[in-house]
Every structure is written in C-alpha cells, then in structure tokens.
Amino acid sequence: MQRVYFISGLGADKRVFEKLDLTWCEPVFVRWIRPLSKESLPAYAARLRRQIGDTSPIIVGISFGGMLAAEMLRVDPSVTIILLASIQNSKELPRWYRLGKYLPLYRVLPRPLLLPGNFISQWLFGVRSAAGRQTFNQIVQNTDSDFVRWAIWSILHWKTASALPPGIIHIHGTKDRVLPCPAGITTHKIQGGGHLLPLEYPETISQLLKNHILSPGTVIY
Numbered sequence: 347m348q349r350v351y352f353i354s355g356l357g358a359d360k361r362v363f364e365k366l367d368l369t370w371c372e373p374v375f376v377r378w379i380r381p382l383s384k385e386s387l388p389a390y391a392a393r394l395r396r397q398i399g400d401t402s403p404i405i406v407g408i409s410f411g412g413m414l415a416a417e418m419l420r421v422d423p424s425v426t427i428i429l430l431a432s433i434q435n436s437k438e439l440p441r442w443y444r445l446g447k448y449l450p451l452y453r454v455l456p457r458p459l460l461l462p463g464n465f466i467s468q469w470l471f472g473v474r475s476a477a478g479r480q481t482f483n484q485i486v487q488n489t490d491s492d493f494v495r496w497a498i499w500s501i502l503h504w505k506t507a508s509a510l511p512p513g514i515i516h517i518h519g520t521k522d523r524v525l526p527c528p529a530g531i532t533t534h535k536i537q538g539g540g541h542l543l544p545l546e547y548p549e550t551i552s553q554l555l556k557n558h559i560l561s562p563g564t565v566i567y
Contacts, residue, residue: 347372348559350404353394353411355431355541356497357489361481362408365548370556374398376411378493387500388507391417404559407432409525409541410497419510428515428558430551431522431541435506438528443502470523472540481545515558517551519543 349372354362360375376397381390391414398405402424407415412432419425433439473482518527519539527535534554536547544551 348404349374349400350406350555350559351376351398351400353405353407353414355409355411356501357494358409358485359488361485362542363544364481365477366544366555367548367552370560381493381496381500385496385500387413387504388417388420390414390500392421394418395422402426404428406430406555408544410501413501413504416506416510420506420508423511428517428555430517431519431525431539431543432516433525433528434510434514434516434531436504437506438525439501439504440526471542472519472521472523473542473545474540475546478542478545482542517543517554519547 348370350368351374352360352363353376354360359378363373363375376394379390379393379397394414395418398418404426405415405418406428407413408430409432412427412429415425415427415429416432416434419427467486468479468482471482473479514531514533516528516532517534517536518525518532519536519541520527521538522541524541536543536550539547
C-alpha cells in the first residue's frame, strides 16, 4: 500500500484530515517539532523532513504544511508534493500579509482569534458545516499559541530561493480568505471552497488525492 505523508496547517494537527477517506493508502501524519528561536521556514522544513524516512516520499501539505512541503521539494527533487489551500512561494502571499512584517499584530492576535466557537475565525477559515465547526473547535482548543506566533512570523519573513518544477498538484478553494487562490497555477479549483477543504469537502478531496497518487495523469475533475 502506498505510504503518504500529511502535514497539517498552522496550529492544526492530524484532525484536519480526519474526514478524508484514506483507506487506499498508508497515511503518516507528520508531527510538529518545537521551532528554534527565529528559525526560518526553510530551516524548520529541513528539520521536519528528518521525520520522513522514505527516500522518495509523497507529501500532502495543507496551508502552512504545504509551504513546508514546497521547501522540502526545493532541496530534494525526489519528493512529490500535493498542495491543499497553500502556496508554492513567498511571492504568492497576499500583499496585506507583507504589512504584518512591519505591523506585527500577530504577536497579540492569535489566541483571541482562535478561541473555540469564535465566529470570526470560523468565517475566516470557511468552516460552515456543523461537523466542520465541531472539529475546528476541537483543534483550536489544543492550539499552541506560541507555535502559531512563530509560524506567522516565519511566513511573513519567508523568502523562496527558487521556483518549483512545473506540474505541482495544487488544490484550492475559490473562496479561501486565509490564502486566496493563486492565479494561473491551481490544478483544481473547488468552487466556493474555503481554507479547510478536507473538513468541508472530504469526498472531493479524498477522490482527487486518490486519483492523483494512485493513477497520475488520469484525473478527470
């Protein structure tokens, strides 16, 4: 059975993938490690890569996890990545993100915004279903606010050294408010989809992942 590694998003864990049908693969959920002081996103990705023992791994990364997967590919061309609600390089960050480098509100915002049941965070992440909200709130309850602050800092200071090779599988929602859908590079656009695609569109995402990984080149979505 094909082993597939999953890297969750900022402040999240493997529960963001819990609604997916992964019976067709051997899923391995990469665990976060504690970041070093002022550690860059590429440096953290290099340390996280050591958890992945395969020489030619398949990695699915959502949001921040996708950025880390992209950095792993930059230094190791044997890696295959699939991006969910993520971006390939720092130039795809929305312009208003760059303001955060000079107005570091992230130092005080994460914890209040990530309180369970917070309608602002649910709206921002595009969580609409009752089941999605329940899982989202459970994830948030265990969120490490210090890790979130570091992750935001690392994203705001992220500088990509090179472009990724063509042909990256990129799945993105058209209504993503956290990381708006990049123009021109998205393989599959989920109409109306927000940021947490695996929670809100589990059947679609499950089928896309299965098709791309087990039968590359035959996906008809």
